[in-house]
Amino acid sequence: MKTTCEVCSGAIEVPNDAIKGEIVSCPDCGTEYEVIEVKEGGVSLKPAEEVGEDWGE
Amino acid sequence: MVKVGIVGASGYVGGEVLRLLLSHGQVEVVSATSRQYAGEYVFKTHPNLKGVTNLQFSADDPLKVASKADVVFLTVPHGLSCKITPKLVETGVRILDMSADFRLKDPHAYEKWYGFTHPAPDLLGKFVYGLPELHRSELKGAKYVAVPGCMSTAAIVSLAPLAKAGLVEKDVIVDAKIGSSGAGGKPSLSTHFSERFGVVRVYKPVAHRHTAEIEQELNYVSGKSVQVGMTAHAVNMVRGILTTSHVMTSSKPEVAMIWKAYRGMYKDEPFVRFIMDKKGLYKYPDPKIAIGSNFADVGFEVDPYVNRIVVFGAIDNLIKGAAGNGVQSMNLMFGFDEKEGLNFPALHPV
Amino acid sequence: MVKVGIVGASGYVGGEVLRLLLSHGQVEVVSATSRQYAGEYVFKTHPNLKGVTNLQFSADDPLKVASKADVVFLTVPHGLSCKITPKLVETGVRILDMSADFRLKDPHAYEKWYGFTHPAPDLLGKFVYGLPELHRSELKGAKYVAVPGCMSTAAIVSLAPLAKAGLVEKDVIVDAKIGSSGAGGKPSLSTHFSERFGVVRVYKPVAHRHTAEIEQELNYVSGKSVQVGMTAHAVNMVRGILTTSHVMTSSKPEVAMIWKAYRGMYKDEPFVRFIMDKKGLYKYPDPKIAIGSNFADVGFEVDPYVNRIVVFGAIDNLIKGAAGNGVQSMNLMFGFDEKEGLNFPALHPV
Numbered sequence: 052m053k054t055t056c057e058v059c060s061g062a063i064e065v066p067n068d069a070i071k072g073e074i075v076s077c078p079d080c081g082t083e084y085e086v087i088e089v090k091e092g093g094v095s096l097k098p099a100e101e102v103g104e105d106w107g108e
Numbered sequence: 109m110v111k112v113g114i115v116g117a118s119g120y121v122g123g124e125v126l127r128l129l130l131s132h133g134q135v136e137v138v139s140a141t142s143r144q145y146a147g148e149y150v151f152k153t154h155p156n157l158k159g160v161t162n163l164q165f166s167a168d169d170p171l172k173v174a175s176k177a178d179v180v181f182l183t184v185p186h187g188l189s190c191k192i193t194p195k196l197v198e199t200g201v202r203i204l205d206m207s208a209d210f211r212l213k214d215p216h217a218y219e220k221w222y223g224f225t226h227p228a229p230d231l232l233g234k235f236v237y238g239l240p241e242l243h244r245s246e247l248k249g250a251k252y253v254a255v256p257g258c259m260s261t262a263a264i265v266s267l268a269p270l271a272k273a274g275l276v277e278k279d280v281i282v283d284a285k286i287g288s289s290g291a292g293g294k295p296s297l298s299t300h301f302s303e304r305f306g307v308v309r310v311y312k313p314v315a316h317r318h319t320a321e322i323e324q325e326l327n328y329v330s331g332k333s334v335q336v337g338m339t340a341h342a343v344n345m346v347r348g349i350l351t352t353s354h355v356m357t358s359s360k361p362e363v364a365m366i367w368k369a370y371r372g373m374y375k376d377e378p379f380v381r382f383i384m385d386k387k388g389l390y391k392y393p394d395p396k397i398a399i400g401s402n403f404a405d406v407g408f409e410v411d412p413y414v415n416r417i418v419v420f421g422a423i424d425n426l427i428k429g430a431a432g433n434g435v436q437s438m439n440l441m442f443g444f445d446e447k448e449g450l451n452f453p454a455l456h457p458v
Numbered sequence: 459m460v461k462v463g464i465v466g467a468s469g470y471v472g473g474e475v476l477r478l479l480l481s482h483g484q485v486e487v488v489s490a491t492s493r494q495y496a497g498e499y500v501f502k503t504h505p506n507l508k509g510v511t512n513l514q515f516s517a518d519d520p521l522k523v524a525s526k527a528d529v530v531f532l533t534v535p536h537g538l539s540c541k542i543t544p545k546l547v548e549t550g551v552r553i554l555d556m557s558a559d560f561r562l563k564d565p566h567a568y569e570k571w572y573g574f575t576h577p578a579p580d581l582l583g584k585f586v587y588g589l590p591e592l593h594r595s596e597l598k599g600a601k602y603v604a605v606p607g608c609m610s611t612a613a614i615v616s617l618a619p620l621a622k623a624g625l626v627e628k629d630v631i632v633d634a635k636i637g638s639s640g641a642g643g644k645p646s647l648s649t650h651f652s653e654r655f656g657v658v659r660v661y662k663p664v665a666h667r668h669t670a671e672i673e674q675e676l677n678y679v680s681g682k683s684v685q686v687g688m689t690a691h692a693v694n695m696v697r698g699i700l701t702t703s704h705v706m707t708s709s710k711p712e713v714a715m716i717w718k719a720y721r722g723m724y725k726d727e728p729f730v731r732f733i734m735d736k737k738g739l740y741k742y743p744d745p746k747i748a749i750g751s752n753f754a755d756v757g758f759e760v761d762p763y764v765n766r767i768v769v770f771g772a773i774d775n776l777i778k779g780a781a782g783n784g785v786q787s788m789n790l791m792f793g794f795d796e797k798e799g800l801n802f803p804a805l806h807p808v
Contacts, residue, residue, distance in 0.1 A: 052182065056300060058364070059361065059363075059367035059369060059382075059384075060364075060367060060368070061371070061382075076386075079382045079384065080367070080382065080384045080385070080386075081384055081385030081386040081387065081388075081391070083386065084292065
């Protein structure tokens with residue numbers, strides 16, 4: 052299933068057998084989404100919270 | 109098969125053009141000239157080509173090459189090309205000039221940025237700027253192409269969508285980091301390993317010549333006159349360029365608008381990649397993952413603190429920054445598949 | 459002899475403080491602690507110190523160290539120091555804190571830039587910012603010093619004279635290039651050699667924490683509120699920082715005025731060098747010729763084309779960017795010769 056990234060309007064390919072809670076990410080900008088609902092032919096996502104990375108100094 | 113000649117094939121750029129053309133399915137290299145190494149196998153100066161070709165450098169002068177070829181790559185130093193090219197033009201051969209001599213439209217710009225009076229100003233209008241991302245239609249069937257400078261390519265490709273969308277309002281600062289191969293094959297104290305290794309060397313803090321091209325092309329896409337302040341550093345790598353461009357905006361930059369500008373201009377571009385990620389090692393463009401490919405990697409970040417958009421462009425300076433743009437333009441010239449001879453991934457790790 | 463303790467001596471900065479103090483004629487290291495390596499020879503984690511000392515890491519807790527020492531270097535991670543320091547302050551021992559926890563005067567800045575509520579805001583006023591070029595008088599006889607961040611040091615030392623002379627009118631862009639040792643001794647995928655070698659990695663494009671210190675100190679010398687937009691890149695070197703700062707001016711920058719600003723502020727500075735030359739390999743600051751020394755190399759170029767002053771600062775991030783500033787501040791604290799233990803040339807070539 053195809054859906055559009057909210058941040059960069061890139062195309063996100065969601066596997067047809069995606070399940071609730073699965074994480075998908077936009078190939079262009081890396082924003083991660085959580086699958087919150089799967090209905091026939093469509094899926095709704097919500098942004099997954101970001102975990103900050105410590106890069107040292 | 110289209111016959112191709114390379115005038116001045118012993119340098120790094122000439123060698124890279126040769127390497128790409130040897131794996132190009134639609135062309136045949138009929139002459140690769142070098143006064144200094146005439147008669148020697150090309151792999152004597154391009155050892156990476158050993159086992160790939162037994163071609164020898166020819167002693168043909170440019171006109172001789174033009175007589176044998178349908179198209180000529182001119183990989184000679186700046187200032188020399190503008191003496192050879194007018195004669196080549198008379199033969200009717202198609203030309204891809206790798207030097208800076210025909211990149212600028214305005215003859216006065218050569219006085220200002222290169223300090224010489226252009227000997228063939230009337231020819232300037234005949235050359236198409238060899239950057240397919242901005243000039244694809246003009247390149248189709250073109251006879252004469254001026255292939256862009258390496259740092260200009262990284263800066264222009266990464267900044268053009270913002271300029272086109274009117275998001276470049278004031279001066280743009282381009283802070284470039286470039287590898288040693290950009291300085292060519294001639295040894296000097298500045299390329300002496302013990303002095304060159306590990307430097308962050310400011311070799312051109314202001315008035316870098318590529319500024320003229322970057323302004324010309326950003327003005328072309330934006331219709332406004334953009335001024336660029338560039339600073340170039342040589343860093344500790346052989347291939348590769350990263351341009352970090354600081355675009356000051358009058359109001360808080362909107363991420364959605366910026367993406368719209370990039371997506372609008374580069375949606376189907378075969379060699380532009382968006383390198384943007386929230387995790388992992390490569391969250392922004394980095395020459396490390398572009399080297400060996402013809403990709404121009406683009407990325408950005410917004411700084412709401414000082415109203416600034418930071419734009420990144422990473423390329424392999426010898427491929428997309430020179431030979432790759434040349435071959436890509438040649439493909440458009442002859443109606444080949446634009447990716448022909450260029451369709452290979454980068455190396456990783458390298 | 460002044461007795462010195464180093465709390466958290468197994469990291470790169472702790473090791474560098476130890477290296478400098480071992481050759482310092484006026485101090486004696488009474489305790490260099492490490493929980494992880496307690497009881498081991500220091501040269502186990504600092505192999506460069508083999509044949510220099512047979513000191514072993516001690517298991518003393520900070521208060522134990524304070525009981526033995528006249529002054530303590532606190533080389534512990536950010537966020538930990540602000541828990542230890544308040545107890546240390548109660549013992550009356552002098553403290554040189556290498557972390558960021560007491561560098562900023564404004565407690566709210568810690569919420570904004572470091573995302574935590576400072577547990578001891580009342581102590582912030584007691585710490586002197588350990589940059590002798592700006593705070594020499596306050597450092598003389600000081601009890602508590604917060605040693606600056608490495609990139610802040612390079613940016614502040616190179617920009618302060620312009621700020622002081624009122625030549626910094628608008629936002630300042632700081633485009634920093636830093637070596638790997640800045641990220642410390644803990645291995646990760648980002649420090650894995652095959653992925654780290656040869657990168658030009660944008661690791662902090664905006665909102666780098668050191669922005670807060672740079673603004674604090676530039677505001678201090680200029681009396682105006684300067685805003686800084688910083689972008690940090692990891693490049694292919696181990697030691698070293700180059701900051702390239704782009705200062706946009708409202709009118710054409712005057713070279714004479716700029717020299718006057720630098721000479722006025724740094725005339726007798728023992729560790730500031732002007733690296734400006736018309737010829738040779740090192741026309742502008744380059745970490746390549748600062749590494750191994752406590753020098754802060756400063757240089758600039760004017761760009762009349764876009765009214766811009768390009769300012770360069772090069773240091774060894776572990777010496778002038780950390781341990782060197784610490785020892786230099788300690789010398790001022792105790793009235794030693796400011797160059798004591800720091801009076802060595804850089805390495806060349808390196």
